[in-house]
Structure formats: structure tokens, C-alpha cells
Amino acid sequence: MARKTGSHSEITGPRVRAAALKLFARHGFAAVSMRQIAAEVGVQAGALYLYTKDKQSLLYDLMQAHMDELLSAWAAQPKADDAVSRLEAFARFHIQFHLERPDAVFIAYMELRNLSDENFAAIEALRRRYEGELEAILQAGQAEGVLSAPDIRLTTMALIAMLTGVNTWYRDGGRLSRDAVADIYWDMVRGAVGA
Amino acid sequence: MARKTGSHSEITGPRVRAAALKLFARHGFAAVSMRQIAAEVGVQAGALYLYTKDKQSLLYDLMQAHMDELLSAWAAQPKADDAVSRLEAFARFHIQFHLERPDAVFIAYMELRNLSDENFAAIEALRRRYEGELEAILQAGQAEGVLSAPDIRLTTMALIAMLTGVNTWYRDGGRLSRDAVADIYWDMVRGAVGA
DNA sequence: GTCTATATGCTGATAGAC
């Protein structure tokens, strides 16, 4: 990627984050150097520090933006009346959201240990909030008697792990469309909680 | 850990691998230096090269040993007659095996991208073989008409992701015993495939 | 079998020219 003279902050900033996202996802945070990111953007290493305080902040900003987007995208979904419909909406939303941004998802799960202590706590809080959304649905469904989850926390973690796992194998252009995949996963979720 | 004069190859070799396993799991392969591993063992960095060709081999050996152990432990399990019983055995085996060695499991999933191309291919082949075991069970169950898996490969990946996810949250001494956890997961697996 | 010493090179981050 050739350097463009006259790049502006509004353009280069996002490009730095996009390059970091791609490289961190591909090789891992610790294995990627600031020089590699700079090369991907088409600037020299020193120039990156105009857009990020340091490497750690770059990682944190990516993860924070991802979690914020996840939470607000879910909050923007229409809220069904009954627990089973809400569970279905959650399953379909989760799969679609995760399939749309595999790099960000990968980083959000794999690079937690490379966050500083306080950054980790902040991201973890956001993750807990998201898990809490599913927990609330399961709790409601249990109360309504329309599904069975003997341990809400365990079931929450199991379902999220199952759904997120779609990113490990799904590739666009394969034999199944995203919707077909979501259909099957939803059937499995429903069966798993006896809904 | 203090240095022991008179250490022997048969002792130090395994200690090097144990130290690498622990540190790779905790901080990630790329973030751990040979000096850190040496310090954990209680020797100087140069001495490590008596036990491993290089850092890459250290990672590969750990992952290969883990996958071999997984495959042979499963092969050693008694083989039930019907597909549903085999599925139950697989679910319980998978959970127990994974809960017993969280560090090795973590590395086996997180450090794939730090393997050289040929090492990656070798590990991936072992992983495929393990997944094939579950696929075969689902295929048989489908043929017997005792369970429903509209897409065998998808269901395989979904179930393995769900089961492996137990390692992200389970801690010994929590409110659930390992057997209780396995009971609940098995119920979810059974429900997910309509068995 | 382990040590110390060392080679060669890359790291994150900063300073100052333009």
C-alpha cells in the first residue's frame, strides 16, 4: 500500500485501526509490531503515535468499540413479548453479528490476556453485560415455564459458546447460507433448553 | 525456583515442557520469552536448547502431545452399542478430559496461528480426526433414526464448541461438581440433537 | 548439563527536521 501524501487525521486514524484489527486477528497482538501496522497503512512507525497513545491503547480501543457495538446493536433489536421469541431473536442476532465481523470477534476472545489489568476489567464488564442479556431471557423463560435451564449461568455460557463457535468454521460461499446456518443453530438452542 | 546442580535430562526435559505449557497458557506463545521459561525451570536460557530445537518445536511438541493424548484417551473408552449412548459417552469424556487439562486445551485452541505451516497442518489433521469421531456418532444416530442432525458437520462443530466452552467458566470448588456439570451438558447435547 | 558471553536483529517509543 503506497503512502499518500496529504493524508488527513480523519482518514488515517480509522485506517490505523483497521490495519491493527486485521493484523492482530491474523497473527496475534503480541506477534504484531508497530512497524508492521505502519507498513500496512503505508506510513512510518512514528506516525502511528499521532493516532494512538501506545500499542496497548490500540488493542483496547478495538475491543471496546466492538463490545459497545455489540451491546448497542442488541439493544436496537425489537423486543419480543415472550421468552422463547426473545431467545430466538438472541440466537439469530448473535450469529449474524458475529459472522459479520470475524476479526473483531476473534480479537475480543483471544486477546483478553494482553489487556492491562484495568482495561481487562472494563472489557470484562461489557462482556458480562452482554451475557446478562441472555441470562435474563433464560430466567424469564424458566419463570414462564416455557423452557428448562437447571443452571442459568451454565446454560448461558454453553449457548454463547455454541453460537460463537460458528466463526471457527463458517466461510461465506460454503454450502449453507447465513440464514440456513442460523435456522439450524436456533433449532439446536431450542432443543438444548427444551423450549 | 532455585537451580539444582546435577539435574538430569530425564528430569529437566519434562520440567521445561511443563514450564512452557504454563507460561504459554498464561501469557501466550508470542509474549513469552525463552528467558522466562528458563527462569521458571531454574536454568539459564541457553540450557533450554539441550531439550528443544527451538521455541517453535516447544509449542508444537506440547500441542502434538495433547492431541495424541486426546485421541488415545477416547480410543481407550469402552464403546457403547447404540448411537445415543456413544454420544453421551463422548460428551462426558470430552468435558472430563478438557476440565482436567485447561492449560493444554487453551494452548491447543489459541496458538494454532503461531505454528509453522507444516506443524499447523499436522495438528489440524489430528483435530479433524477427533471431530470425525463425533461426526461418525451423529451419522450413525441419524441412520438409526434416534437423533436429528440436519447438517452433520455443523452439528459436530456446534456441539464441540459448546462442550469445550466449559473451560472458559468452570473453576474447581464452585457450586457445581464436574459430574453435575457433565450431567447438565449432556442434557443440553441430547436436547440439541433431539435424542 | 549448565554456565556466561555474545551475535544479530527487532522492539516500542520519542525527538526534531521539514
Added chain:
DNA sequence: GTCTATCAGCATATAGAC
């Protein structure tokens, strides 16, 4: 806003003393 140049430190891996 980006460049070049540079600092101090750490990386992997090897050589040779003991």
C-alpha cells in the same frame, strides 16, 4: 502530518568455558 534518526532494551539462538 509525516519523515528520518535514534535510544535503550529485549528477542532467539549459538559458542566455548567449566
